[in-house]
Amino acid sequence: MTELPNVHVRAEVLAQALPHMQRYDQEIVVIKYGGHAMGDRAAAEDFAEDIVLLEQSGLKPIVVHGGGPQIGKMLDRLGIQSEFRGGLRVTDEATVEVVEMVLAGSINKQIVGWISAEGGRAIGLCGKDGNMVRAKRAMKTVIDPENHTEQAIDLGLVGEPDHVERGVLDAVLKAELIPVLAPVAYGADGQTYNVNADTFAGAIAGALRAKRLLLLTDVPGVLDKDKKLIPELTVEDCRRLIADGTITGGMIPKIETCMYAIERGVEAVVILDGKVNHAVLLELFTDYGAGTLIRRG
Ligand SMILES: Nc1ncnc2c1ncn2[C@@H]1O[C@H](COP(=O)(O)OP(=O)(O)O)[C@@H](O)[C@H]1O
Numbered sequence: 001m002t003e004l005p006n007v008h009v010r011a012e013v014l015a016q017a018l019p020h021m022q023r024y025d026q027e028i029v030v031i032k033y034g035g036h037a038m039g040d041r042a043a044a045e046d047f048a049e050d051i052v053l054l055e056q057s058g059l060k061p062i063v064v065h066g067g068g069p070q071i072g073k074m075l076d077r078l079g080i081q082s083e084f085r086g087g088l089r090v091t092d093e094a095t096v097e098v099v100e101m102v103l104a105g106s107i108n109k110q111i112v113g114w115i116s117a118e119g120g121r122a123i124g125l126c127g128k129d130g131n132m133v134r135a136k137r138a139m140k141t142v143i144d145p146e147n148h149t150e151q152a153i154d155l156g157l158v159g160e161p162d163h164v165e166r167g168v169l170d171a172v173l174k175a176e177l178i179p180v181l182a183p184v185a186y187g188a189d190g191q192t193y194n195v196n197a198d199t200f201a202g203a204i205a206g207a208l209r210a211k212r213l214l215l216l217t218d219v220p221g222v223l224d225k226d227k228k229l230i231p232e233l234t235v236e237d238c239r240r241l242i243a244d245g246t247i248t249g250g251m252i253p254k255i256e257t258c259m260y261a262i263e264r265g266v267e268a269v270v271i272l273d274g275k276v277n278h279a280v281l282l283e284l285f286t287d288y289g290a291g292t293l294i295r296r297g
């Protein structure tokens with residue numbers, strides 16, 4: 001076969017995007033941008049460019065961001081100790097103040113700024129805005145590895161979404177704005193809760209019956225015990241991999257989110273490496289998507 005000149009190869013890739021664009025036309029896709037996936041300035045610009053391109057193509061992107069490492073740095077600067085249990089940050093009053101400041105303040109506005117710089121119109125909100133997400137205190141258990149019994153853990157002001165009011169998001173999407181959401185929410189008890197960003201993204205995707213939920217992180221996807229990428233998993237496989245200890249730490253809330261979202265009607269969830277240039281575009285609009293795809297089974 002004669003080799004196509006570079007410009008024709010590019011045209012081929014563009015033409016191949018058509019069926020993908022048609023598949024996602026007017027569909028909601030929730031993209032969770034993890035704190036570890038936020039690399040340097042150039043990577044952030046690529047991410048913002050992808051989001052604007054999706055919106056321009058007729059898809060309805062909703063960005064939910066994390067910022068765990070950035071919260072960690074700020075807590076260090078302020079001399080506040082922090083620890084994770086079961087992949088979640090134990091959160092007291094002082095910590096939740098810093099979490100809200102870093103997530104709903106600096107990171108949220110930074111992402112809105114990047115999208116604006118690429119010519120998009122984004123609006124930054126957190127769960128409190130328009131009463132979008134109501135949270136309740138998270139009740140978590142961990143398996144004690146010594147005697148294999150379940151133990152309740154107290155995470156303090158960690159919340160889990162209790163109710164999502166989709167009216168706010170529908171209005172924002174109707175106005176052709178790109179929602180950028182920080183995972184902080186209010187409880188019926190008047191308390192501010194720190195919600196894990198994966199959990200928050202899953203609740204949004206589930207409530208809006210999103211076509212896809214993409215979880216952008218800093219690993220190629222779910223890895224097996226030999227650190228090899230697992231390309232596809234069913235909900236049943238996920239349960240097994242948590243139980244046998246293949247999935248640990250921050251990957252636990254991610255996988256629990258996948259199972260939750262799929263149970264609520266999201267077609268599929270993809271866990272992928274957000275540090276790869278244009279990871280979102282490659283996943284949605286080309287045949288070169290990578291990562292782990294999770295479906296019902
Ligand atoms: N089986 C697994 N496959 C891939 N990553 C795993 C697995 N088990 C645990 N992890 C850990 O989960 C991390 C991703 O979660 P997290 O650090 O919370 O990312 P993010 O900030 O993107 O939400 C990986 O960097 C890895 O250390």
Ligand SMILES: CC(=O)N[C@@H](CCC(=O)OP(=O)(O)O)C(=O)O
Nearest residue numbers: 034035066067068088089196197
């Ligand atoms: C309860 C809990 O753990 N909340 C997270 C919220 C941010 C987050 O989830 O950020 P990543 O997606 O970057 O990990 C935290 O305090 O770090």
